[in-house]
Amino acid sequence: MSDQSSKVSVIIPTYNQAELLQNALISVINQTMQDWEAIVIDNNSRDNTREVVEAFNDPRIRYVPFSNKGIIAASRNHGIHLAAGEYIAFLDSDDLWYASKLATCRDHLGPDTDIVCHGLRIRREAGLKESLIPNLPGHDIYHFLLDNGNASIATSAVMLKKEYLSQFGIFSEKPEMVTAEDYELWLRLSKKRIRWGCIKEELGEYRIHGGNASGNIKRQMLAEEAAVMMHFNEDYPSSAAGTRLKMKRRRVMIALRAGKRALDSGFFKDALNYSLQGITKIWT
Structure with a gap:
């Protein structure tokens, strides 16, 4: 043994x-x-x-x-x-x-x-x-x-x-x-x-x-965002301008990476959609 x-x-x-x-x-x-x-x-x-x-x-x-x-x-x-x-x-x-x-x-x-x-x-x-x-x-x-x-x-x-x-x-x-x-x-x-x-x-x-390789990209994007936001909320004051900027940057990154995964998997429409979401998050 x-x-x-x-x-x-x-x-x-x-x-x-x-x-x-x-x-x-x-x-x-x-x-x-x-x-x-x-x-x-x-x-x-x-x-x-x-x-x-x-x-x-x-x-x-x-x-x-x-x-x-x-x-x-x-x-x-x-x-x-x-x-x-x-x-x-x-x-x-x-x-x-x-x-x-x-x-x-x-x-x-x-x-x-x-x-x-x-x-x-x-x-x-x-x-x-x-x-x-x-x-x-x-x-x-x-x-x-x-x-x-x-x-x-x-x-x-x-x-x-x-x-x-x-x-x-x-x-x-x-x-x-x-x-x-x-x-x-x-x-x-x-x-x-x-x-x-x-x-x-x-x-x-x-x-x-x-x-x-398919069907999970959106779920992965939302889940990663949920994990990141949970830890941001635990660690940083939500009222701080620096915190809001960090959170925005991460949300943009997550969306753009989802677009890259969709593109690599051949889901071209989804790739465009997620990439546009990432660009939109820059201004919201």
Whole structure:
């Protein structure tokens, strides 16, 4: 039996992605660091998700049926509550890791690093590949994230000690935060002076496909704005002119980025609409 203090609990929320989940689990099994448990939180999938998980016949892999009512944060939080390891790593069921991911991340965690993130390789249906490399400064990460967005920190690229989630809170399950619950958590942890480590190496793959490339852009835009406004309202006096200017700048940035995502996904009408919204926000 492995020592709990060295174990990583891998939280994998899933819904109707049995084939992709199989690849994700294979990538966990193939880790060079074998001291892990994988907790698959299944949101009432109608495909053969359960059979795929059970076919591995690995006692380290747990299948947990759970109704998240459309809030993926609830699935992740349920997995966190069930986790037995000292460390928590998140893996979405349509992503996968390279073999050195867990070992590399655990080696970077230590006296000066409380949470670590790393690069990912983006795979699109068309076969195009890009890099998603986190970009964090050496200090005042909270205000950097608040002013600039999530700095390319993907949930599947984060690992930290469970105690920090117990101490400072887990993912927000507010409906208005859906798709930005990870960004809001990074903000909250950074506000508490949690020390980030940033690995520029690509340690996994983030997949963009029909299920996550369309239909969510507007929701992502509104959710990011909700997260930003919540923290602005907590930290700054709303009457200050500087605060109003900062908030306006962020709302413009969020809308323009939504336009860029729509353009990259081929939604040209939406791209124009979001870009015009961003320009309009400059004058309102």
